[in-house]
Amino acid sequence: MKISRSRCLILSFVLVCGLFPEVPADVEEASDGLSTDREPRWLTDIPATKEFIAAAEVAVIGFFQDLEIPIVSVFRSLVQQFQDVSFGISNHSEVLAHYNVTSSSICLFRLVDNEQLHLDAEEIENLDAAKLSRFIHTNNLHWVTEYSPMIAAGLFNTMVQTHLLLMINKASPEFEETMRRYQTTAKLFQGQILFVLVDTSKRENGKVVAYFKLKESQLPALAIYDSVDDKWDTLPITEVTVEKVQGFCEGFLSGALLRDHRAEEDPGKEEL
Structure with missing residues (x-):
């Protein structure tokens, strides 16, 4: 089989090898045994949300129209797993509209490259703690x-x-x-x-x-x-x-x- 041997592709393999290891047991469970010392910051208006994002190297915000959907408790449970990530949550219509959220969404904001990554309503419908943890781990880029x-x-x-x-x-x-x-x-x-x-x-x-x-x-x-x-x-x-x-x-x-x-x-x- 003949394939390209670009060193860039080799490097990507070298770096990404083992990309999806077993998720630690403490991540598999959404909330059992976790401390509740940390909670997501409640974001009640647009200025506060902008300030929150600007102050963090990596910020993850749950924009939820309905706070009773299962993903909300999963989202809140993961705060304990990522001490170097700022977590926020908002259900205010003005905030959601400002960030073009029409249903529910989880967004990761990175200061290092001004990137915004979104998980929309369809993607988070069946999202569990392990999958959400993997999404944050994968995209958690700092200075x-x-x-x-x-x-x-x-x-x-x-x-x-x-x-x-x-x-x-x-x-x-x-x-x-x-x-x-x-x-x-x-x-x-x-x-x-x-x-x-x-x-x-x-x-x-x-x-x-x-x-x-x-x-x-x-x-x-x-x-x-x-x-x-x-x-x-x-x-x-x-x-x-x-x-x-x-x-x-x-x-x-x-x-x-x-x-x-x-x-x-x-x-x-x-x-x-």
């Missing part, structure tokens, strides 16, 4: 998103084509300061580059490091790639600073660092 197989689908389901990966051991003493600088730089490239963290202490992440032809001795390192044009480059980096990361990103976006790695492929591997 810096830690890589996992489930998150990988969200990375490839965005209009932002350029992704930057920081490959570093989270247990390293410099990690906290490194992340602060990395996140600061991420805000400079909103809508241009998605910033990702790859924890190299996890054995399963070794395939991501290997894809970019990096050795353990070269870590920590940055890897940047265009998910459409199959261009990428790497930078081993002993100290992550805003200036270094910004320069690396700007060089890639300007084309100064672009390399077409398809030309490096072994012609003998074009057929499987």
